[in-house]
Amino acid sequence: MSKAEIPAELPKLSAQHRGEILEQLWRLEESAGPTGREETLLNEAQAAYDAHPSTGTPWSEVEARLRKRT
Secondary structure (H helix, E strand, C coil): CCCCHHHHHHHHCCHHHHHHHHHHHHHHHHHHCCCHHHHHHHHHHHHHHHHCHHHCCCHHHHHHHHHHHC
């Protein structure tokens, strides 16, 4: 199967199978680490937080908001 054919085949899969593929993709991405651009964005965000920590939000609150969306 070519790379171009894969996106066309995904809608044909069950929700469970798409979920399994998504989990596999996330594991691959996490093991690869951030790209150069992502690293730059993370460093910029950290610098902004370090300069003004009171503007940040604790991870527990961010996670709770994200979980409400799904």
